[in-house]
Amino acid sequence: METNNNVVLHVADVNKSFGGLKALTDVDLSVREGTVHAIIGPNGAGKSTLLNVCIGRIPPDTGHVIFDGTTLDEITPHEINQLGVSRVFQTPEIFADLSLLENVMIPAFARRDGAFKFNPIRALAAEAEIREQAESHLEDVGLYAKRHTEAASLSRGDKRRLEMAMSLIQSPRLLLLDEPTAGMARHDTNTTIELLKTLKDRGMTKVIIEHDMHVVFSLADRISVLAQGRIIAEGTPDEVRNSPKVKEAYLGESQE
Amino acid sequence: MFGNMTGKDWLLFIGFTIVVLTAPIWLTPLGAAYPALMQKFCIFAIFAIGFNILFGLTGYLSFGHAAFLGVGSYAGVWMFKLFSMNVVISTVFALICSGLFALVIGYISLRRSGIYFSILTLAFAQMMYNVAYSVLTPITNGETGLQLSLSDPRHLDRALGVSESIGLPRTSFFGIDISGGGMPGFYFCAVLLIICFFLSIRIFRSPFGMMLRAIKSNQMRMKYTGFNPKPYLLAAFVISGLYAGLAGALMVATDPLAGAERMQWTASGEVVLMTILGGVGTLVGPVIGATLIKYFENIFSAFNENALNVTFSFLPADIRELIVELASLFVGEGWFLTLGLVFMIVVIFLPGGIMEGVGRIKALFSRKKTQDDAAQGSVVAAE
Numbered sequence: 001m002e003t004n005n006n007v008v009l010h011v012a013d014v015n016k017s018f019g020g021l022k023a024l025t026d027v028d029l030s031v032r033e034g035t036v037h038a039i040i041g042p043n044g045a046g047k048s049t050l051l052n053v054c055i056g057r058i059p060p061d062t063g064h065v066i067f068d069g070t071t072l073d074e075i076t077p078h079e080i081n082q083l084g085v086s087r088v089f090q091t092p093e094i095f096a097d098l099s100l101l102e103n104v105m106i107p108a109f110a111r112r113d114g115a116f117k118f119n120p121i122r123a124l125a126a127e128a129e130i131r132e133q134a135e136s137h138l139e140d141v142g143l144y145a146k147r148h149t150e151a152a153s154l155s156r157g158d159k160r161r162l163e164m165a166m167s168l169i170q171s172p173r174l175l176l177l178d179e180p181t182a183g184m185a186r187h188d189t190n191t192t193i194e195l196l197k198t199l200k201d202r203g204m205t206k207v208i209i210e211h212d213m214h215v216v217f218s219l220a221d222r223i224s225v226l227a228q229g230r231i232i233a234e235g236t237p238d239e240v241r242n243s244p245k246v247k248e249a250y251l252g253e254s255q256e
Numbered sequence: 257m258f259g260n261m262t263g264k265d266w267l268l269f270i271g272f273t274i275v276v277l278t279a280p281i282w283l284t285p286l287g288a289a290y291p292a293l294m295q296k297f298c299i300f301a302i303f304a305i306g307f308n309i310l311f312g313l314t315g316y317l318s319f320g321h322a323a324f325l326g327v328g329s330y331a332g333v334w335m336f337k338l339f340s341m342n343v344v345i346s347t348v349f350a351l352i353c354s355g356l357f358a359l360v361i362g363y364i365s366l367r368r369s370g371i372y373f374s375i376l377t378l379a380f381a382q383m384m385y386n387v388a389y390s391v392l393t394p395i396t397n398g399e400t401g402l403q404l405s406l407s408d409p410r411h412l413d414r415a416l417g418v419s420e421s422i423g424l425p426r427t428s429f430f431g432i433d434i435s436g437g438g439m440p441g442f443y444f445c446a447v448l449l450i451i452c453f454f455l456s457i458r459i460f461r462s463p464f465g466m467m468l469r470a471i472k473s474n475q476m477r478m479k480y481t482g483f484n485p486k487p488y489l490l491a492a493f494v495i496s497g498l499y500a501g502l503a504g505a506l507m508v509a510t511d512p513l514a515g516a517e518r519m520q521w522t523a524s525g526e527v528v529l530m531t532i533l534g535g536v537g538t539l540v541g542p543v544i545g546a547t548l549i550k551y552f553e554n555i556f557s558a559f560n561e562n563a564l565n566v567t568f569s570f571l572p573a574d575i576r577e578l579i580v581e582l583a584s585l586f587v588g589e590g591w592f593l594t595l596g597l598v599f600m601i602v603v604i605f606l607p608g609g610i611m612e613g614v615g616r617i618k619a620l621f622s623r624k625k626t627q628d629d630a631a632q633g634s635v636v637a638a639e
Contacts (some may be wrong), residue, residue, distance in 0.1 A: 055480060076479070076484075078481075078482050078483055081479075081481060081482035082482045086480075093470075093474060093476065094477065095477060097469065098466075098473055100468060100470075105466070106466065106467070106470050106483075107481045107482070115482060115483055115484040116484050116487040118457045118491055119464050120464040120491075121455075121458050121462060123261060125461070126467055131376055163553060170482070232344050
C-alpha cells in the first residue's frame with residue numbers, strides 16, 4: 001500500500017448489477033488527498049451509482065470502497081459521514097419542514113456531538129456557537145436573508161445551495177458532489193464554482209459528478225471518464241480533452 | 257436548566273399554569289368543576305402530551321400507547337397492596353415499569369416505520385390486553401380488575417405504623433388524602449400536568465427535539481448527515497411511554513382499581529384522536545384535545561332518552577318524538593358516533609386540528625391590523 005499513501009478514497013474493482021443490467025464493471029478509482037476529482041460520462045454511465053456505492057447507499061456486488069483505511073461498504077451511512085465523508089445529492093435532500101437555519105445547524109450538531117446525543121432539556125437557543133456557525137455558512141451561499149423561512153419554499157437552485165452549506169459546515173475530509181450546478185442559472189453556476197474553488201484552498205478532497213463541461217474543466221485536477229459502467233479514460237483535464245476515446249464516447253455525443 | 261427559554265415560551269407556560277390551577281373556577285359555569293372530572297382532564301392531558309412527543313415530533317404513529325397506561329396502573333396498584341398507600345412510591349414504580357416496557361416494545365417496533373410500526377405497536381398492545389385477561393390473571397386479577405383488599409400486606413405502612421382506617425385504605429400523598437373525588441387529588445394531578453407540560457416545552461425547544469423533527473422531515477437525510485435515528489426514536493418512544501405510565505399511575509392514585517380494558521385498542525385510538533383533534537406537533541393542542549373529548553364524553557354519554565324528552569319538551573309531541581329518536585343516536589352509547597363525526601369534520605377542514613383553527617383566526621386579525629396600519633400610514637403620507 002506504499003504507493004497509496006496519498007490516496008484518500010480508493011474504489012477497488014467494484015462491480016454492481018441491477019437485475020440483468022451491469023451498472024458498474026471493474027471500476028477502479030483512486031482519489032488523492034486535496035484534489036478535485038471529476039467523474040464525467042454520458043447519461044446512464046453509472047456515475048450516480050458509483051457515488052451511491054461510496055456513501056453506503058448501495059452495496060457493491062464485488063469489490064470495496066476504502067476511505068482512509070476504512071472499508072465503507074461494511075459500515076452504515078451515518079458512520080461513513082462521521083468518518084468525514086459528506087455528500088450533496090442530485091435531487092436536493094433537505095429538511096423541507098424546517099427553517100434554513102435549522103437545516104444547517106443539524107449537520108453542525110452531527111459534527112460536534114456525534115451520531116447520537118440525548119439532550120432533551122438543553123435549550124436550542126443556548127447553542128449560540130452552532131447558530132453563528134450556521135449563519136455564516138448560510139451567508140457563504142447567499143441564503144442568510146432567508147434563514148428563518150421554511151426550506152420547502154426555496155427554489156431548486158436555492159435548495160442545492162442550502163444542501164451545499166449543509167455539507168460544508170461539517171468541513172468534511174471528502175465531499176461528494178452529484179451535479180452540484182444542475183438546474184442552476186449561469187450566474188448561480190459561476191458563484192457555485194467560486195465557492196467550490198475557495199474550498200480547494202482549504203485542502204478539502206472533492207469528487208464531483210458533472211454534466212457541465214465548463215464546470216468540470218474550471219475545477220477538476222483529475223478527470224475519470226465513465227461510459228457504460230467502465231472507466232474508459234483517466235487523466236488531467238487536458239489529457240482527457242484530447243483523448244480520442246473520450247471524444248467518441250462522450251464529447252461527441254454531447255455535441256449532437 | 258430554567259434559563260434560555262424564550263419570553264414567549266415563559267408566557268405560554270405561566271398562562272398554562274394559571275389556567276390549570278384556576279380550572280375549578282372557570283369550569284364552574286360549564287358544569288365541569290367537580291374534581292373527578294377535572295382529574296380526568298389532567299390525566300388524559302398528560303397522556304396526550306406524551307403521545308404528542310412521539311407522534312407530533314417524529315411522525316411515528318403508535319397505536320398501542322394504552323398498553324403503557326395499563327402497565328402504569330397495575331404497577332401502581334401493586335405498590336399500594338404490597339408496600340404503601342403513598343402515591344409517590346406507586347408513581348415511581350409505575351414509571352419504572354412503563355419505561356421498561358416502552359424500551360422493549362419500542363426497540364422491537366422501531367425496526368420498522370410507517371404503517372408497519374403502527375401495526376407492531378397495536379399488536380403488542382392487544383397481546384398485552386389479552387394476556388392480562390388470561391395467563392396473567394394472578395397479577396392482573398383478570399376481568400374483575402386489580403383492586404385493594406383488607407388483607408393486603410402493605411408492609412411499609414404497617415412497619416411505619418400508619419393508622420388504619422375502617423374499611424379499605426385510601427391513597428395519600430404524605431398524609432393528604434388523594435383518592436376519591438377530592439380536590440387534593442385534582443391538585444396532585446394538576447401539578448404533575450404542569451410539570452409534564454414544562455418538560456414538553458423544553459423537549460420541543462431542545463436540540464434533541466429539533467433532531468426528532470428532522471427525522472420526521474427526512475429520515476434518510478438524517479443518516480447521511482451523520483446521525484443514527486434509532487436511538488433518537490427510541491428515546492422519544494420511551495419518554496412518551498413514561499408519560500403514559502404516569503397517566504396510568506395517576507388513574508390508580510385517584511381511584512385504586514386497574515382493569516385490562518384501559519389497555520384495549522380503543523383506548524390507544526382515543527389518545528390519537530385527542531392529539532389530532534387538538535393539533536399534532538403543537539404544545540397546547542393535545543391538552544385541548546384531551547380536555548374537549550373528555551368534557552363532551554361526560555356530557556353526551558350522560559344523556560339518555562328521558563333527558564332528551566325533557567330537553568325538547570317545548571316541542572309538539574310528533575316532532576319531539578322524531579327529534580328525540582334522531583338525537584338519541586348520538587348520545588349515551590352513541591357518543592362515539594358524535595366523536596367520529598366531529599373528528600372527520602376536523603380532519604377534513606382543519607388538518608392541523610383546533611390549533612390550526614386558532615392560528616387562522618389569529619392570522620385573520622393580524623392581517624386586518626396590518627391593513628389598518630398600512631391604511632393609516634398612507635393617510636399620514638398623504639398629509
